Amino acid sequence: MPGHVIDSEMFGNSYSTPRMREVFASRSVVQSWIDAESALARAQADVGLVPREAAEEISRRGLVDDFDLVALGEGIAATSHTLMPFLRRYQELCSEEHRGYLHWGATTQDIVDTGTALRMRRALDIIAEDLAAVRERLRQLAEEHAETVMPGRTHGQQALPITFGYKVATWLAEVDRHHQRLAQLRPRVLVGNLNGAVGTMAFVGEVGLEVQARALGDLGLGVPEICWHSSRDRVAEMAGWLAMAGTTLGRIGREVYQLQKTEFGELEEAFPEGRVGSSTMPQKRNPATSESIVAKAVILKAQAQLGYDAMMQEHERDKALWQTEWEFLPEMFMLMGGITADSRKVLDQLVVDGDRMRRNTGLTGGLIMAESIMLKLAEVVGRHEAHDLVYDISMRCAETGTPFADALKADVTVRSVLGEDAIDRHLDPLRYTGLAARMARAAAAPPG
Structure with a gap:
């Protein structure tokens, strides 16, 4: 088994x-380095810094299949240098006349950081595609179940009636905010870096800024306002967004897991033929995908701290913390890719049991409607007296198992203020969901 579970043939x-x-x-790493070196050479040719023929050859000779990945790994181990084995092989592929112009004026971190930005862009495109599908499915669920009444729960206990559409709308609003954050951070994070050894462009001189702008424009990346070799806030912001967005999807997965418990039975993951819940209990229908989402989200958010640690660079460059990014950032993206793909699957096939939700509002014998009764009493006897009165009745019901309606009708004050018909009417959960349905439909409305 590989050293990391993501690379496992069995569990990956x-x-x-x-x-x-x-x-x-x-x-893909090598390809991104080739792309960065080729774009740099072309930009330098555009301003006359290197011969056009050299730039064309560097671009033409940059074929990833001509790089032996195992040999590169051995070279990195032998030289203790990230890029030199790659550069030496690239030079071998170019003619003697032109190979000297490869990597002209660049430093290792320029190529590695620019390559990372290229790969982050690809990864974010995948995540954005999945996230868009998640958002659309949440909109559908919010609209479809805007009036599907269910228990609202606080502190793990039934509190007041809500609708499932309202619950989904709160998920949707959170995911929408992550979508907005992603759009905002892309221009800040997807930025290259081609500044040279300490970022001053001393090697290439006056044309340095133009070369960088041309090369990064060719690659479709943003141009930094100044070198960011040791300014790793971009990486920290990326890690923070991945952790937040992934944790939101983890929260949704956890709610599906919770509401699929036998005692709730309100939601269920699809359970296609061939899925197995237990090696010994044939009846089990476990929410395995939701559990997996939660597990990945927990690991993902734990990695975010490393993004902030990587910001504490020394001087103009520092490999000690820089190289931590090579481990945690790909891992975070790969975990997030698993989370978004699994979230799509769970939500697309989610089974919603509206009848069970409605029945579950009656599990407390009517106590879920205590606030509704208190409100009507308060209109006559005042809020505080109404609270104390309903509190006493509720506590007796909880301890004795007496149905709430019976206890209310047996109380002289409540019966005289409300009457038995009004008591029954105000114990209907459908009458006390507030603006839940309206909020759900508003959240589900297509953005205008």
Whole structure:
């Protein structure tokens, strides 16, 4: 078994997806370095810094299949240098006349950081696609179940009636905010860096800024206002967004898991033929995908701290903390890829039992409607007296099992103020969901 579960032939697809793993595979890393070096050479040719023929050859010779990944790994181990084995092989592929112009004026971190930005863009495109599908499905559920009454719970206990559409709308609003944050952070984070050794462009001189702008524009990346070799706030922001968005989806997965418990039975993951819940209990229908989402979200958010640690760089560059990004950032993206893909699957096939939700509002014998009764009493006897009166009745019902309606009708004050018909009317959960349905439909409305 590989050293990391994401790379495991047996368990890898439980933690990420083949599509996301490919983005961060060694082959993709090398390709991103080739792309950065080629764009740099072309930009330098545009301003006359290197011969046009050299730039064309560097671009033409940059074929990832011509790089032996195992040999590169051995070279990195032998040299203790991240990029030199790659550069030496790239030079071998170019003619003697032109190979000297490869990596002209660049430093290792320029190429590695720019390559990372290219791979982050690919990864974010995948995540954004999944997140858009999650948002659309949440809109559908919020609209479809805007009036599906269910117990609202606080502190793990039934509190007041809500609707399932309202609950979903709160999920949707949170996911929408992450969508907005992603749109805002992309221009800040998807930025390259081609500034040279300490970021001053001393090697290339006056044309340095133009070269950087041309090269990064060619790659479709943003241009930094100044070198960010040791300013790693971009990485920390990316890690923070992944952790927040992933944890939101983890929260949704946890709610599905909770509401599928036998005692609730309000939601259920689809359970297709062939899925197995237990090796010994044939009846089990476990929410395995939701559990997996929660597990990945817990790991993901724990990695975010490393993004902040990586910000504490020394001087103009520092490999000690920089290289931590090579481990935690790909892992975070791959975990997030697994979370978004699993979330799509769970939500697309989610089974909603509206009848069970409605029945569950009666589990407390009517106590879920205590506030509704208190409100009507308060209109006559005042809020505080009404609270104390309903509190005493509620506590007796909880301790004796007496139905709330019976206890209310047996109380002289309540009966004289409300009457038995009004008591029954105000114990109907459908009458006390507030603006839940309206809020659900508003959240579900297509953005205008």
